[in-house]
Amino acid sequence: MSCMSVLTRDEAQTRAELLDVHRYTITLDLTAGDETFDSHTEIRFTARTGADTFVELKPAELRSVTLDGEPLDPGLLDGNRLPLKNLTAGEHELRVDASMRYSRTGEGMHRFTDPADGETYLYTQLFMDDVQRVFAAFDQPDLKAVFELTVTAPEDWTVLANGITEHLGAGRWQAAPTPLISTYLVAVAAGPWHSVRTEHRGLPFGIHCRRSLAPHLDADADEILDVTRQCYDRYHEKFEEPYPFDSYDQAFVPEFNAGAMENPGLVTFRDDFVYRSAVTDTERQTRAMVIAHEMAHMWFGDLVTLKWWDDIWLNESFAEYMGYQTTAEATRFTDTWTEFGVVRKAWGYDADQRPSTHPVAPEHVEDTASALLNFDGISYAKGASALRQLVTWLGEKDFLAGINAHFARHRFGNATLADFIDSLAGATERDVHAWADAWLRTTGVDTLTASVDARPGEWTLALHRDGGRPHRATVGVYDRDLNDGRTLVLRERYETDVPQGTPEARPGIRPALVVPNDLDVTYAKIRLDDTSLESALRGISEIPDAITRAVVWNTLRDMVRDGDLAPDDYLTTVGAHLPQETDLALAQGVLAFAGTQIADRYLAPERRPAALATLTSVCRDLIRRTEDGDHPGLRLIAVRHRIATAAHPDTIAAWLADGTVPGGPELDPELRWRVLTRLAVLGATDEAAIAAELDRDPSATGREGAARCRAALPDPEAKRTAWAAMFKTDGLSNYLFTATAQGFWQPEQADLVAEYVPRFYQDAPAVAARRGPAIADAVGRWAFPVHTVDAAHLTLGETCLNDADLTPTLRRKLIDQLDDLRRALHVRQA
Numbered sequence: 001m002s003c004m005s006v007l008t009r010d011e012a013q014t015r016a017e018l019l020d021v022h023r024y025t026i027t028l029d030l031t032a033g034d035e036t037f038d039s040h041t042e043i044r045f046t047a048r049t050g051a052d053t054f055v056e057l058k059p060a061e062l063r064s065v066t067l068d069g070e071p072l073d074p075g076l077l078d079g080n081r082l083p084l085k086n087l088t089a090g091e092h093e094l095r096v097d098a099s100m101r102y103s104r105t106g107e108g109m110h111r112f113t114d115p116a117d118g119e120t121y122l123y124t125q126l127f128m129d130d131v132q133r134v135f136a137a138f139d140q141p142d143l144k145a146v147f148e149l150t151v152t153a154p155e156d157w158t159v160l161a162n163g164i165t166e167h168l169g170a171g172r173w174q175a176a177p178t179p180l181i182s183t184y185l186v187a188v189a190a191g192p193w194h195s196v197r198t199e200h201r202g203l204p205f206g207i208h209c210r211r212s213l214a215p216h217l218d219a220d221a222d223e224i225l226d227v228t229r230q231c232y233d234r235y236h237e238k239f240e241e242p243y244p245f246d247s248y249d250q251a252f253v254p255e256f257n258a259g260a261m262e263n264p265g266l267v268t269f270r271d272d273f274v275y276r277s278a279v280t281d282t283e284r285q286t287r288a289m290v291i292a293h294e295m296a297h298m299w300f301g302d303l304v305t306l307k308w309w310d311d312i313w314l315n316e317s318f319a320e321y322m323g324y325q326t327t328a329e330a331t332r333f334t335d336t337w338t339e340f341g342v343v344r345k346a347w348g349y350d351a352d353q354r355p356s357t358h359p360v361a362p363e364h365v366e367d368t369a370s371a372l373l374n375f376d377g378i379s380y381a382k383g384a385s386a387l388r389q390l391v392t393w394l395g396e397k398d399f400l401a402g403i404n405a406h407f408a409r410h411r412f413g414n415a416t417l418a419d420f421i422d423s424l425a426g427a428t429e430r431d432v433h434a435w436a437d438a439w440l441r442t443t444g445v446d447t448l449t450a451s452v453d454a455r456p457g458e459w460t461l462a463l464h465r466d467g468g469r470p471h472r473a474t475v476g477v478y479d480r481d482l483n484d485g486r487t488l489v490l491r492e493r494y495e496t497d498v499p500q501g502t503p504e505a506r507p508g509i510r511p512a513l514v515v516p517n518d519l520d521v522t523y524a525k526i527r528l529d530d531t532s533l534e535s536a537l538r539g540i541s542e543i544p545d546a547i548t549r550a551v552v553w554n555t556l557r558d559m560v561r562d563g564d565l566a567p568d569d570y571l572t573t574v575g576a577h578l579p580q581e582t583d584l585a586l587a588q589g590v591l592a593f594a595g596t597q598i599a600d601r602y603l604a605p606e607r608r609p610a611a612l613a614t615l616t617s618v619c620r621d622l623i624r625r626t627e628d629g630d631h632p633g634l635r636l637i638a639v640r641h642r643i644a645t646a647a648h649p650d651t652i653a654a655w656l657a658d659g660t661v662p663g664g665p666e667l668d669p670e671l672r673w674r675v676l677t678r679l680a681v682l683g684a685t686d687e688a689a690i691a692a693e694l695d696r697d698p699s700a701t702g703r704e705g706a707a708r709c710r711a712a713l714p715d716p717e718a719k720r721t722a723w724a725a726m727f728k729t730d731g732l733s734n735y736l737f738t739a740t741a742q743g744f745w746q747p748e749q750a751d752l753v754a755e756y757v758p759r760f761y762q763d764a765p766a767v768a769a770r771r772g773p774a775i776a777d778a779v780g781r782w783a784f785p786v787h788t789v790d791a792a793h794l795t796l797g798e799t800c801l802n803d804a805d806l807t808p809t810l811r812r813k814l815i816d817q818l819d820d821l822r823r824a825l826h827v828r829q830a
Helices: 009-018 211-238 281-297 309-330 336-352 368-372 378-394 396-410 417-425 432-440 530-542 546-561 567-580 584-602 605-625 632-644 650-658 669-681 687-696 700-712 716-727 734-744 747-753 756-771 773-782 791-803 808-829
Strands: 019-029 036-047 051-056 061-067 070-072 081-087 090-101 108-113 120-125 146-152 158-161 165-169 172-175 188-191 194-200 203-209 248-253 266-270 304-306 413-415 447-455 458-466 471-480 488-498 513-515 525-527
Touching (some): 009 019, 036 051, 061 081, 146 158, 211 248, 248 281, 304 396, 336 546, 378 396, 378 471, 396 413, 447 530, 458 471, 513 546, 530 546, 567 584, 584 632, 605 632, 632 650, 687 700, 700 734, 716 747, 716 756, 773 808
Parallel strands (some): 203 248, 447 525
Antiparallel strands (some): 108 120, 120 188, 158 188, 471 513
């Protein structure tokens, strides 16, 4: 059998011109054993002319195929394609009976047995072309059809699907037929789910998780359902088209690769969002935003779906923008855009400065393998930033008018970027097409550099643009408080367009601090004028608004990455000002960058201990400051990072022995595994202690914690065992692979793991090819020797890129990782 073929854009266009697909009738039997399940598919379709085509599937065994009642030879299956020769014009019925493999990598029909209680759960993840792992299909987004599913499962299981399901008895479940949807959006989740059900505005709502997580879901059910109702109501205020499906279920599923998936009527989330341990309010905000994001997809993505994968950005950018905006408008989490600026926008900026950058809306995505690579910070964060800038420029009223016209025009159909822009253009007199060309068809990050000219009684700001996009930005102007000389007080905010005409003089003395893009509504790197930079380094904690502090912290971050600010100067600012920070997203984001990038990569190894000491001191200050219990989230962040920066085991080992941090918090399972992982890195624990902790916490998360700890032990045999588990056998699930990889590479163990740096480039291509895109992504993301920052490593990587036969996913990951390595070397040299 030949290798699996990817679908090209030209092939999809040809097939879409030929076929009109009406209905899938799918019967799945999930009682056939632990390795495979039975899949029977009937597809009714019309051929517009006589021609040849093909249907896709990836079976363990193809038992039989009939076309219009005539048998076809199963041996004709070529890779994942079954040819359909000599089709006549008119209606046809294809029947396919096959045995399909369960997945352990989160692709297709994923099978998971919960170590906490032995219960088994199944769910589908069919994006982008993994429907072929579950049933036969004409697998492309613009061949929408009605889907009718019947599922046989163990008698004590519940089966969830896109539509309301009915238990027919004897383990058989029937799902209501869907409206017209794309193949990749079909969803099934089966198992002994714990469910919380309610109704809102006449629509059934449900949330579901593994039984072992039931107490934790129940504890948060009110919050999750409140957010769901609030977002649902807000979208009905924004959108004229009503919610288009018959129910709204949200299933929190194990070992899920993404954050969530927008299956119509059955959104699947990674069950990390069912919190077993203490979390910060920012983490709860993130969960709320993901709920809002996925619900936005019900309209943009599911009701109106992309025609081809070059427009996947539009799905994700729209949902990303709507997720943050609607969470801020409709829920108690009103400060979402600060977290976006700190976390998501930085992700976009980083991606947009690598060799793999691409336009938000690429013009030519040739095949599905290429399209899969575009799920990155550009399609999500940069695209959402572009839409936010569009709303700022266009006005929300006109933006929503265009969106509603788009929904009405293309409901239950497919649309392109051109269709979207035409819908917006019809709602405004502004030149949206020119805006789209400048923002969506170009690559890279613009830089806006400020220069201030002060004269008696007036001052002038000039913004110099390195780039080609138009920007509408808010400028924040700040003075020193005359009473204390430290606090920065807002003098004014005003809007300006870039490129500017002749800058207008503004009255007053020269400000202490001028912040372009003060409210973070455009997408650009910022360079402050010299006076403002000095004020920021000396007084960033005195800036009154968190969103402005986020803009300034991001500016300092960008300057470090570009070699324009010494890492030590950044750490000095962290040490002086982060102990006064009150915003959780900022505290977390700054500590993460300072630890994982500056201490672990940008500073030479001999300077790392001093950096860790600075960060440890910051965490101690935060812990002392929060002893009154008024800031539990800030205290939790400080405790987590105090664990991560521990250079000596005594303090954190005492916390573990006592089961608590003095003054709180008590060590819940998540914190216990964090401490034990750090002790493993430092050589201050052993296999017996890891096994004992796993006995204490035999959950799936506990199993991942144990894998991480074992891989982190500074022992040659532990490293050999971990490496073999990742690269020589295929027994690890996607989550256990990631946990093992996270433990393996540690800056403190550089000499111990040095021999594995060249071995990575020998072994990674094979496992990526063998195990598929999800594991290839984990290999490139987590198993990469990220802490080896030297020219010899860069040479090894470049040789691999030039010589090795790499899967597209791994190649893309290596291109990005090696560019980050190149940047780290530049920062060290600068």
